[in-house]
Amino acid sequence: MKSKFFKHLAMVTKHRFKVFVLCTKCGLFWRGLVHDLSKYSPTEFFESVKYYTGKYSPIAECRNQTGYSKAWLHHKGRNKHHVEYWYDRENKEQMNIPYKYAVECVCDKIAATKCYKGKDYKPEMVLKHWQKYGHLAPTNDNMKNFFTTVFSDLAQHGEKYVLNKRYLKAKYNLIVLNSEK
Numbered sequence: 001m002k003s004k005f006f007k008h009l010a011m012v013t014k015h016r017f018k019v020f021v022l023c024t025k026c027g028l029f030w031r032g033l034v035h036d037l038s039k040y041s042p043t044e045f046f047e048s049v050k051y052y053t054g055k056y057s058p059i060a061e062c063r064n065q066t067g068y069s070k071a072w073l074h075h076k077g078r079n080k081h082h083v084e085y086w087y088d089r090e091n092k093e094q095m096n097i098p099y100k101y102a103v104e105c106v107c108d109k110i111a112a113t114k115c116y117k118g119k120d121y122k123p124e125m126v127l128k129h130w131q132k133y134g135h136l137a138p139t140n141d142n143m144k145n146f147f148t149t150v151f152s153d154l155a156q157h158g159e160k161y162v163l164n165k166r167y168l169k170a171k172y173n174l175i176v177l178n179s180e181k
Contacts, residue, residue: 004049004050004052005049007052007054008048008058011054012039012040015036015111015112016036018111019032019035019036019104019108020033020035022107022110022111023035023103023104023107025163025164026103026106026107026164026168027165028103028104031081031100031103031104032104035081035108036075036079038074038075043071043074044071044074047062047069047071048062050062051065055116058071059072059075080097080098080101081097081101081104081105082105083137083138083139083143084137084138087139089138092138094139094143095140096142096143097143099168099169099172099176102143102147103168103172105147106147106150106151106163106168107163109151110126110154110159110163113126113129123154123155124154126151126154130151141179142176142179143176146175146176149175150162150171153171
């Protein structure tokens, strides 16, 4: 247990640092700084230690073994960069995610892929993961189009092209805000 404790702590800290670096490139210093602080809460941290594998999310491993994750229920309800935060289950309505959280979500997906893939990381892995699992999240078409476009451009052109305020603002305004009118 002790070994998994420190390995998970290192993974969370590494992930948060990567998100911070990516968010800073996009002009969102504060979002990067406060990203995923709830992962240090007892509800999230200790479940994640128990199901830590180092290969993929402990939340996924917990779900595989038990069918649900208390850590995920806690996490998605406190972190606005998750699409699930913006979903009203009762009315089956998915709001557009505000720009700063949508960009934080992009940075989160890239950083998570980098952490779990390590030296094998390639930008197209983010798109493949989004295509495999992104459609499962209760996201409206505006947000799906935004994320798919950004991750496709990431795969084709790389991080430098995508991770900047000018590119992201333009894509968000074109895809998300124009469709609200």
